[in-house]
Amino acid sequence: MKVNLKVWRQKNNNAAGKLVEYGLDNISPDMSFLEMIDVLNGELTRKGDEPVAFDHDCREGICGMCSMYINGRAHGPQTGATTCQLHMRSFNDGETIIVEPWRARAFPVIKDLMVDRTAFDRIMQSGGYVSVNTGSAPDANEIAISRTIADEAMDAAQCIGCGACVAACKNASAMLFVAAKVSHMAVLPQGQAERSIRAERMVAQMDAEGFGACSFTGACSVECPKSISLDHIARMNREYLGAKLTSENV
Amino acid sequence: MAPNQLSTMELQSKVPAGPLPEKWSRHKFALKLVNPANKRKYDVIVVGTGLAGASAAASLAELGYNLKAFCFQDSPRRAHSIAAQGGINAAKNYQNDGDSVFRLFYDTIKGGDYRAREGNVHRLAEVSVSIIDQCVAQGVPFAREYGGLLANRSFGGAQVSRTFYARGQTGQQLLLGAYSALSRQVANGKVKLYPRTEMLDLVMEGGKARGIITRNLVTGKIESHSGHAVLLCTGGYGNVFYLSTNAMGSNVTAAWRAHKHGALMANPCFTQIHPTCIPVKGDYQSKLTLMSESLRNDGRVWVPKSKEDAQKIQKGQMKATDLKEEDRDYFLERRYPSFGNLVPRDVASRNAKYVCDEGRGVSKTGLAVYLDFADAIKRDGQKTIEAKYGNLFEMYEKIVDDNPYETPMMIYPAVHYTMGGLWVDYNLMTTIPGLYALGEANFSDHGANRLGASALMQGLADGYFVIPYTVGDYLATIGPADKVSVDSPAFKQAEKRVSDQVQRLLSINGTKPVDEFHRALGLIMWDYCGMSRTAEGLKKAKVMIQALKKEFWTNVRVTGDNEEMNQALENAGRVADFIELGELMVDDALNREESCGGHFREEHQTEDGEALRNDDDYAYVAAWEYTGENQPEVLHTEELVFENVKLTQRSYK
Numbered sequence: 001m002k003v004n005l006k007v008w009r010q011k012n013n014n015a016a017g018k019l020v021e022y023g024l025d026n027i028s029p030d031m032s033f034l035e036m037i038d039v040l041n042g043e044l045t046r047k048g049d050e051p052v053a054f055d056h057d058c059r060e061g062i063c064g065m066c067s068m069y070i071n072g073r074a075h076g077p078q079t080g081a082t083t084c085q086l087h088m089r090s091f092n093d094g095e096t097i098i099v100e101p102w103r104a105r106a107f108p109v110i111k112d113l114m115v116d117r118t119a120f121d122r123i124m125q126s127g128g129y130v131s132v133n134t135g136s137a138p139d140a141n142e143i144a145i146s147r148t149i150a151d152e153a154m155d156a157a158q159c160i161g162c163g164a165c166v167a168a169c170k171n172a173s174a175m176l177f178v179a180a181k182v183s184h185m186a187v188l189p190q191g192q193a194e195r196s197i198r199a200e201r202m203v204a205q206m207d208a209e210g211f212g213a214c215s216f217t218g219a220c221s222v223e224c225p226k227s228i229s230l231d232h233i234a235r236m237n238r239e240y241l242g243a244k245l246t247s248e249n250v
Numbered sequence: 251m252a253p254n255q256l257s258t259m260e261l262q263s264k265v266p267a268g269p270l271p272e273k274w275s276r277h278k279f280a281l282k283l284v285n286p287a288n289k290r291k292y293d294v295i296v297v298g299t300g301l302a303g304a305s306a307a308a309s310l311a312e313l314g315y316n317l318k319a320f321c322f323q324d325s326p327r328r329a330h331s332i333a334a335q336g337g338i339n340a341a342k343n344y345q346n347d348g349d350s351v352f353r354l355f356y357d358t359i360k361g362g363d364y365r366a367r368e369g370n371v372h373r374l375a376e377v378s379v380s381i382i383d384q385c386v387a388q389g390v391p392f393a394r395e396y397g398g399l400l401a402n403r404s405f406g407g408a409q410v411s412r413t414f415y416a417r418g419q420t421g422q423q424l425l426l427g428a429y430s431a432l433s434r435q436v437a438n439g440k441v442k443l444y445p446r447t448e449m450l451d452l453v454m455e456g457g458k459a460r461g462i463i464t465r466n467l468v469t470g471k472i473e474s475h476s477g478h479a480v481l482l483c484t485g486g487y488g489n490v491f492y493l494s495t496n497a498m499g500s501n502v503t504a505a506w507r508a509h510k511h512g513a514l515m516a517n518p519c520f521t522q523i524h525p526t527c528i529p530v531k532g533d534y535q536s537k538l539t540l541m542s543e544s545l546r547n548d549g550r551v552w553v554p555k556s557k558e559d560a561q562k563i564q565k566g567q568m569k570a571t572d573l574k575e576e577d578r579d580y581f582l583e584r585r586y587p588s589f590g591n592l593v594p595r596d597v598a599s600r601n602a603k604y605v606c607d608e609g610r611g612v613s614k615t616g617l618a619v620y621l622d623f624a625d626a627i628k629r630d631g632q633k634t635i636e637a638k639y640g641n642l643f644e645m646y647e648k649i650v651d652d653n654p655y656e657t658p659m660m661i662y663p664a665v666h667y668t669m670g671g672l673w674v675d676y677n678l679m680t681t682i683p684g685l686y687a688l689g690e691a692n693f694s695d696h697g698a699n700r701l702g703a704s705a706l707m708q709g710l711a712d713g714y715f716v717i718p719y720t721v722g723d724y725l726a727t728i729g730p731a732d733k734v735s736v737d738s739p740a741f742k743q744a745e746k747r748v749s750d751q752v753q754r755l756l757s758i759n760g761t762k763p764v765d766e767f768h769r770a771l772g773l774i775m776w777d778y779c780g781m782s783r784t785a786e787g788l789k790k791a792k793v794m795i796q797a798l799k800k801e802f803w804t805n806v807r808v809t810g811d812n813e814e815m816n817q818a819l820e821n822a823g824r825v826a827d828f829i830e831l832g833e834l835m836v837d838d839a840l841n842r843e844e845s846c847g848g849h850f851r852e853e854h855q856t857e858d859g860e861a862l863r864n865d866d867d868y869a870y871v872a873a874w875e876y877t878g879e880n881q882p883e884v885l886h887t888e889e890l891v892f893e894n895v896k897l898t899q900r901s902y903k
């Protein structure tokens with residue numbers, strides 16, 4: 001099949017960027033979207049041009065590295081999937097495909113389709129953990145955890161930290177990402193001791209990073225490749241308000 | 251046969267004396283300690299933030315050392331460990347089904363076809379129980395039974411249920427646990443993180459590892475980092491085959507550059523080829539996807555009995571479901587009546603290759619076999635099968651666009667894991683003082699074949715429970731003053747070496763993109779140093795690799811420049827190292843005149859085509875020493891001593 005690409009090219013963070021058009025013939029519908037970009041990059045290199053920079057690693061939907069905004073949607077037209085899980089058969093022969101980076105103040109563009117998501121790491125550093133030193137843990141079966149609770153924790157813990165929720169949100173809010181982590185730890189017995197301070201600190205860091213406010217439109221959850229539910233945002237709001245009422249931290 | 255180039259270097263495994271179960275405790279007691287107030291006077295460099303690196307960096311920081319942690323991804327959380335699906339073993343015996351530390355030890359030694367050290371493997375089994383405790387305390391949401399206690403599943407090569415799991419995302423959850431511990435230490439100021447930073451050289455001075463040279467992947471800046479010890483936790487080198495289940499960025503560069511400074515590379519030809527992966531579709535293919543081994547519990551593997559039927563299927567004139575029962579060959583069940591579809595990974599892979607080589611493979615390429623769930627669905631109902639494998643079936647459908655409930659899945663073997671790696675002693679130290687290797691980057695625990703769910707265990711064992719003791723011994727011995735400044739000539743020269751290589755890659759300005767060389771190398775390795783090897787093929791491969799190397803250094807094209815994000819430049823350096831490693835793998839495979847685990851030499855097989863080990867001459871670790879550009883590497887051997895297990899020929903008939 002043929003495709004007509006319009007790809008965001010930006011030399012570096014300081015340079016201005018623009019959409020550049022490329023035509024590709026001979027694309028197999030079985031190719032993954034990223035393999036199609038590989039083909040483009042091979043052609044660009046042979047011509048002496050610079051290939052398109054983009055983040056990717058596992059190419060199976062788990063590392064959270066890939067991050068393309070395709071035809072106005074984070075990770076493209078498929079739901080419940082990352083960019084690397086998207087295949088060319090999802091597009092029509094001859095279709096024009098616009099490929100852009102995540103757009104958010106807190107995710108500055110590094111080059112082309114690649115953005116800086118270290119803000120997520122700093123949010124995690126502010127409180128996304130249980131304080132337990134290596135070697136000090138009790139036996140793993142000492143505390144029974146009901147299957148429902150374990151499942152709920154796992155539902156939240158599945159977040160891959162890709163940032164599609166931020167890219168999909170008109171306010172570029174990171175609520176879904178933060179809520180997933182707060183929620184994962186808030187439901188587990190191991191997370192109880194630091195439950196309040198964790199919610200407070202992570203929210204404070206999220207604000208400090210320049211992410212927008214949540215207006216609860218739900219766009220994040222729709223585009224989330226792991227279908228993280230909005231319920232976690234509701235839980236986090238409760239956690240946060242509870243924490244604010246009782247503590248003088250932060 | 252012992253090699254004729256006799257070692258001048260004695261490989262000291264440092265496995266302590268004494269009864270197997272007491273070795274580790276005795277050793278821990280004998281190791282020197284660094285007093286708590288002195289720990290902050292030591293700087294430790296950790297390269298890699300996968301399970302091994304993140305757990306090591308977090309644990310050492312908790313003890314009070316100053317850490318620097320490096321990874322090439324944008325965040326430590328994205329290391330390749332994140333992709334592990336199936337689970338992690340531990341000898342908890344929560345199921346009361348007869349598991350024990352000794353049994354896990356025994357299964358691992360036997361599964362590795364008797365090519366690993368007893369002492370290391372026993373320690374691994376011993377600390378496995380603490381790993382699960384640690385992870386649960388961090389909030390890892392392992393699967394649980396209705397009573398609220400931890401659930402287990404079974405995995406290949408074991409008759410007990412000892413695998414802990416978190417849905418199909420065990421590696422993700424374990425890594426997020428280690429990453430959260432690491433993040434806490436970043437917040438405490440004990441770890442400084444360097445994401446999007448690649449180690450490109452090791453710095454040596456006075457015979458010791460003194461630090462590393464890195465390239466900032468965003469700015470291109472070449473930087474020096476000095477430390478009292480350097481820990482390489484940089485993962486496996488499966489991508490030497492280009493196509494593998496590894497993440498695209500997984501590479502051998504850090505280990506290889508350390509090798510060039512004198513760290514021996516052990517058993518490089520021991521690679522694991524996993525039988526159940528989604529087959530290759532076309533030349534554009536960039537990576538392969540693993541379908542969990544657990545599928546072989548219910549799926550039946552088959553191909554058509556006749557070549558004619560197979561050809562019709564390949565041409566799309568016939569469908570799998572059109573083929574009558576008597577025209578199908580369930581080749582694993584036929585050849586291995588007692589283990590059937592559950593033979594170990596290497597056996598299943600090799601047999602799939604044989605039937606495809608005979609022209610009986612399916613799919614357009616002829617390089618695939620069926621994994622059929624029709625009988626299981628008939629027997630247990632679609633609901634039950636869906637509950638067990640629903641997410642895997644969905645993943646398959648997403649990639650292949652075919653419904654495995656209706657038509658059999660197609661699978662083919664793919665490179666998955668590398669048992670070989672940097673040689674380390676019992677303390678995980680390489681042959682370079684102060685340089686350690688942890689996780690998949692070392693060779694230590696899996697012999698010639700790794701059992702499922704044991705890599706995650708090993709990575710975390712090394713990082714959480716071994717290195718915190720053993721690195722302390724080295725640091726206490728050298729003392730805090732024994733450190734080299736980044737302004738010293740050793741660092742300046744190393745920086746220059748690195749920038750010279752970057753400039754060289756950028757200036758070749760040939761005609762072929764890096765990927766083309768990588769693909770070509772992968773094909774050579776797959777054809778001649780893959781599932782089945784012969785002396786003749788290996789010799790041919792060596793010549794081909796040498797020619798490829800020459801062509802690479804004269805005809806590769808890397809556009810862009812150093813001062814910016816340049817992924818082609820990153821790749822070029824990695825592929826250059828893979829080419830050299832590929833040649834060493836071929837040498838190693840050629841040297842090992844036996845078949846064991848993942849290493850199958852066609853010249854060495856039993857009458858009915860099974861692997862034939864040679865314990866008299868090859869019960870050793872082959873450790874290779876780099877001697878200079880285009881010079882043959884020198885082989886050193888470490889004899890393996892078995893005091894607690896009896897060596898037997900594996901049989902799955």
Ligand SMILES: Cc1cc2nc3c(=O)[nH]c(=O)nc-3n(C[C@H](O)[C@H](O)[C@H](O)COP(=O)(O)OP(=O)(O)OC[C@H]3O[C@@H](n4cnc5c(N)ncnc54)[C@H](O)[C@@H]3O)c2cc1C
Binds near residue numbers: 297330331486497705
């Ligand atoms: C698809 C798949 C499924 C698997 N499933 C299982 C399973 O169910 N159970 C099991 O036990 N094992 C499994 N394995 C194997 C297991 O996942 C790996 O062996 C293990 O995770 C390796 O961990 P590691 O910490 O050694 O290295 P990795 O996780 O590979 O981490 C390597 C780190 O090193 C860094 N790095 C590398 N080179 C450099 C450099 N030059 N400079 C800076 N940083 C560098 C990377 O950025 C990364 O942080 C699976 C493997 C695959 C491919």
Ligand code: SF4
Binds near residue numbers: 159161163176220
């Ligand atoms: S919540 Fe979903 S979209 Fe947001 S980072 Fe996590 S996985 Fe990505």
Ligand code: FES
Binds near residue numbers: 055060
């Ligand atoms: S590349 Fe890992 S999630 Fe897409």
